Amino acid sequence: MTLKECFEMFGGDYEGVISRMLKEERVKKFILKFKNDPTFDLLTRSLEDENYEEAFRAAHTIKGLCQNLGFERLYKSSYEITEALRGGKKPDSDSYYQQVKTDYEQIVCAIELLDQQ
Amino acid sequence: MEKRKVLIIDDSELNRGILADMLCDKYEVLEACDGSEGIDVIQQYGSELSIILLDLVMPNVNGFDVLQFMNREELINNIPVITISSENNPETMHRSFKLGSTDYITRPYDETIVKNRIHNTIMLYAKQQKLIDIVAEQIYEREKSNDLMINILSHIVEFRNGESGLHVVHIQIITEILLKHLIRKTDKYPLNISDIIMISSASALHDIGKISIPDEILNKPGRFTPEEFAIMKTHSAAGAKMLSQIEIYKDEPLIKFAHEICRWHHERYDGKGYPDGLKGDEIPISAQIVSIADVYDALTSERCHKKAYSHEKAIEMIMNGECGTFNPILLECLVECSDHIRSSLLGETDERRDIISISKEAEYLTKEVLKNENIV
Numbered sequence: 339m340t341l342k343e344c345f346e347m348f349g350g351d352y353e354g355v356i357s358r359m360l361k362e363e364r365v366k367k368f369i370l371k372f373k374n375d376p377t378f379d380l381l382t383r384s385l386e387d388e389n390y391e392e393a394f395r396a397a398h399t400i401k402g403l404c405q406n407l408g409f410e411r412l413y414k415s416s417y418e419i420t421e422a423l424r425g426g427k428k429p430d431s432d433s434y435y436q437q438v439k440t441d442y443e444q445i446v447c448a449i450e451l452l453d454q455q
Numbered sequence: 456m457e458k459r460k461v462l463i464i465d466d467s468e469l470n471r472g473i474l475a476d477m478l479c480d481k482y483e484v485l486e487a488c489d490g491s492e493g494i495d496v497i498q499q500y501g502s503e504l505s506i507i508l509l510d511l512v513m514p515n516v517n518g519f520d521v522l523q524f525m526n527r528e529e530l531i532n533n534i535p536v537i538t539i540s541s542e543n544n545p546e547t548m549h550r551s552f553k554l555g556s557t558d559y560i561t562r563p564y565d566e567t568i569v570k571n572r573i574h575n576t577i578m579l580y581a582k583q584q585k586l587i588d589i590v591a592e593q594i595y596e597r598e599k600s601n602d603l604m605i606n607i608l609s610h611i612v613e614f615r616n617g618e619s620g621l622h623v624v625h626i627q628i629i630t631e632i633l634l635k636h637l638i639r640k641t642d643k644y645p646l647n648i649s650d651i652i653m654i655s656s657a658s659a660l661h662d663i664g665k666i667s668i669p670d671e672i673l674n675k676p677g678r679f680t681p682e683e684f685a686i687m688k689t690h691s692a693a694g695a696k697m698l699s700q701i702e703i704y705k706d707e708p709l710i711k712f713a714h715e716i717c718r719w720h721h722e723r724y725d726g727k728g729y730p731d732g733l734k735g736d737e738i739p740i741s742a743q744i745v746s747i748a749d750v751y752d753a754l755t756s757e758r759c760h761k762k763a764y765s766h767e768k769a770i771e772m773i774m775n776g777e778c779g780t781f782n783p784i785l786l787e788c789l790v791e792c793s794d795h796i797r798s799s800l801l802g803e804t805d806e807r808r809d810i811i812s813i814s815k816e817a818e819y820l821t822k823e824v825l826k827n828e829n830i831v
Binding site for chain 2: 354355357358359360364367368371372375377392394395398399401402403405406407408
């Protein structure tokens with residue numbers, strides 16, 4: 339599987355990320371790192387612990403990473419949960435998190451496939 | 456050439472990694488995982504850091520706290536900061552600019568844009584620093600030749616007086632120390648660092664009027680008769696008159712300060728001095744300071760009619776009012792600077808004018824120029 343095919347699997351902006359980061363190996367290197375990034379786990383844990391300030395920071399970080407890595411779907415859902423959590427508020431629905439989780443798992447799954455080659 | 460240092464402060468390791476990867480071929484990249492670690496690195500490296508890339512949303516100590524710290528420590532003018540937060544609401548951006556951030560790089564990072572913005576910001580700051588250094592160098596050269604001429608002139612007077620040339624050096628050192636302390640203590644006297652350097656240069660000329668006193672009086676061993684003392688006392692007005700007759704330079708601040716000092720360095724705070732009997736702050740602050748420095752140095756020097764008193768004894772005598780009355784705030788300065796004065800006078804063989812005050816003056820002047828030209 340090529341990097342481009344990997345991006346297609348989760349609806350990422352492959353052309354955009356290559357034009358900004360200039361090198362395919364660089365994009366691949368950071369995509370593989372994303373799989374082990376602790377921020378999603380931090381978001382999950384903070385929500386369980388009802389620590390909404392920590393959850394806000396985690397969601398915010400995920401949002402920023404998605405912008406850089408061209409993860410468009412996860413960017414949209416992490417943006418929405420960030421705004422729902424802003425100011426340490428409890429989100430008014432669990433659906434924000436569920437959407438982030440779905441988008442995140444889709445990406446990780448595609449990256450796993452890329453990594454297995 | 457050594458690579459310039461870039462500090463990235465961001466709590467996301469992956470984000471730091473992306474930036475570091477873009478920058479590491481051209482810069483030495485330092486990383487900090489939150490605001491407090493960032494502050495530690497800033498304290499360690501200071502202005503060795505060419506630029507700081509700062510995230511805003513971080514646990515504990517956030518990006519705004521780092522900017523506030525840099526403002527408090529006056530580092531914000533020397534180290535450029537580019538904000539790299541993914542917050543892109545105008546309010547957050549405004550706040551970071553207000554706290555002194557130079558630029559704001561939004562996500563997604565585009566390598567070409569990131570590199571160019573960092574490079575341009577570093578160059579801008581480096582050019583300004585270079586300008587400050589050039590101005591400092593020129594001021595230093597100018598001050599040096601100024602000082603040289605003033606010292607030759609004042610030494611001629613001092614040698615005729617049979618005093619060592621150290622007297623004027625001492626007066627200059629004490630004047631500078633007291634003035635610097637005074638402006639930290641109170642804003643009552645509006646003096647900037649440039650005025651202070653000028654006043655301490657001019658202080659060397661305080662006794663030039665003695666050139667008009669006949670030898671046999673000037674160098675008389677033992678006490679003066681009342682008539683002789685009356686002639687001696689004319690030296691302050693005589694010095695001032697000589698300076699006021701230098702027509703072409705009469706508007707120079709150095710001449711203005713030297714004139715104040717010559718004419719009024721024997722006035723007393725209680726109005727009982729000469730030649731004009733000025734009282735309190737009617738006496739210009741330059742002359743008040745030189746007066747106290749002159750008394751201190753007279754006490755601690757050996758003269759034909761007396762031995763030298765110790766530093767401690769001299770301070771004690773001045774504080775007890777045995778040698779005239781002085782502005783209370785200057786007496787406070789004298790006590791508070793006592794150790795500094797003693798150690799500076801002992802180290803008088805070293806470079807007297809410290810290069811730091813020259814470069815401070817240069818920085819001040821450069822900023823004034825930029826402000827007047829509406830450049831900043």
